[in-house]
Amino acid sequence: TAIVITEQPVSVSVPVGYSFTLRCRAEGRTSLQYQWFCQHQSVCSQIPGATEQDLPVTAQQTQLYTCRINDLYKNAIFSDWVKVEVHQCVARGLPPRLWRGEPVIVLNPTKQRVEVGKPLQLQCAAMGVPAPSYQWYRNGNLLEHQKKKKLWITHAKVSDSGTYLCCASNSHGEHWTNAVDIHIGETLPPAEHLQLCHLVLPLATGKIALLVGNNRYQHHPNLMAPVTDVFELSLLLEQLGFQVVSLLD
Numbered sequence: 001t002a003i004v005i006t007e008q009p010v011s012v013s014v015p016v017g018y019s020f021t022l023r024c025r026a027e028g029r030t031s032l033q034y035q036w037f038c039q040h041q042s043v044c045s046q047i048p049g050a051t052e053q054d055l056p057v058t059a060q061q062t063q064l065y066t067c068r069i070n071d072l073y074k075n076a077i078f079s080d081w082v083k084v085e086v087h088q089c090v091a092r093g094l095p096p097r098l099w100r101g102e103p104v105i106v107l108n109p110t111k112q113r114v115e116v117g118k119p120l121q122l123q124c125a126a127m128g129v130p131a132p133s134y135q136w137y138r139n140g141n142l143l144e145h146q147k148k149k150k151l152w153i154t155h156a157k158v159s160d161s162g163t164y165l166c167c168a169s170n171s172h173g174e175h176w177t178n179a180v181d182i183h184i185g186e187t188l189p190p191a192e193h194l195q196l197c198h199l200v201l202p203l204a205t206g207k208i209a210l211l212v213g214n215n216r217y218q219h220h221p222n223l224m225a226p227v228t229d230v231f232e233l234s235l236l237l238e239q240l241g242f243q244v245v246s247l248l249d
Contacts, residue, residue, distance in 0.1 A: 002075040003028040009067065011131040012101075013085040014059045020129060022055040024067040024079050032069050039064040039081075059086045087127060101129030102172035109164060111180045114156045120184070122151040124177045126168035133169055138162045140217050156184045165220070176220070209233075209242040 007025035014020065026032055036050035040063045047055070055065070062085050070076035087106050107125035114120050126132045136146035139162040143151070153160055165179040211233055237244050 002073065003032065003069055003071055003077045005069065005077065005079055008080045009055075009065065009082045011082040011084070012129045013087070013125075013127045013131040014129060015127060016059055016086050016088050019056065019058045022057060022065055022067075022082065022084075024053055024055075024069070026069045026077070028069075028071045028075070030072040032071055035068045035070075037066050037068065039066075057084060059084060062086045083131065085131060087125070100172055101170070103128040103132040103168040103170055103175040105168060105175050105177050108178040109151075109166065109180045111182070113183045113185075116158060116184060116186060117155050120151075120153040120156040120160060120182065122164055122166075122180070122182070123149060124166045124168070125149055126175060128168065128170045128172070130170050132175075134166055135169070136164060136166045137220070138164050140220055158184050160184050207240075207242045209237045209244045210247070211237075211244060212247045 003026055005024065005026045007023060009022040009024050012020060022036070024034065026034075034051055034053055036047045036055045037044055038047055039045075040061065055067070057065075062083070064081050064083055066081045067079040068076055069079070103126045105124065105126050107123065109122040109124050112120065112122075122136070124134070126134075134147055134149055136143045136151045138160075151164070151166070161182055161184045163179050163181050166177045168175050168177070213229060
């Protein structure tokens with residue numbers, strides 16, 4: 001109780017070369033002294049000259065940081081460890097010059113087909129100051145325990161199939177990843193798959209395409225692209241000889 005930290009440093013997720021400041025504030029009975037430390041690949045070291053409340057950082061590599069505060073009576077306390085996550089390759093997701101720290105998606109999940117009982121892993125990443133928190137959704141429904149960059153299901157079930165996306169958010173706003181379709185089911189051996197195609201294809205006597213474009217969802221921000229997507233796909237499929245039925249919302 002001799003020293004009380006009144007402001008903890010916060011984790012950030014930034015592009016390489018980005019400059020920012022880690023802050024730590026404390027109160028005590030005497031004057032206080034500050035010393036910052038960093039840890040990279042399990043090696044912790046004192047940062048020379050880092051003896052102020054604020055630590056200027058130019059991001060070069062992902063590291064952990066903490067600040068030690070001590071008073072004249074040799075009491076000492078450490079701040080929370082915080083992570084400075086540095087993204088090396090963010091050409092498409094690089095924030096604009098006037099970026100204020102709102103989430104920017106730099107890695108989207110990818111479409112997958114997974115056998116029943118096999119592991120399912122989806123991954124995303126976002127930059128942000130402070131570092132974003134994550135929440136995954138399936139078919140517009142919040143997944144209560146999926147709150148990390150990586151969504152991990154040890155043994156996938158058919159009921160895990162659906163459309164997944166993740167929301168990255170911090171105090172400046174939120175940003176959504178692309179939505180991806182995940183199919184969980186039995187995988188036919190190549191010979192059986194080929195045999196099934198030979199049985200089904202001769203039965204197809206007409207080419208009919210049903211296109212459904214949804215702009216509005218109950219648990220997702222309104223979309224803009226489905227209207228134009230349905231229109232463009234209709235033209236393309238009609239050129240390929242399909243009879244097209246298009247529905248919106």
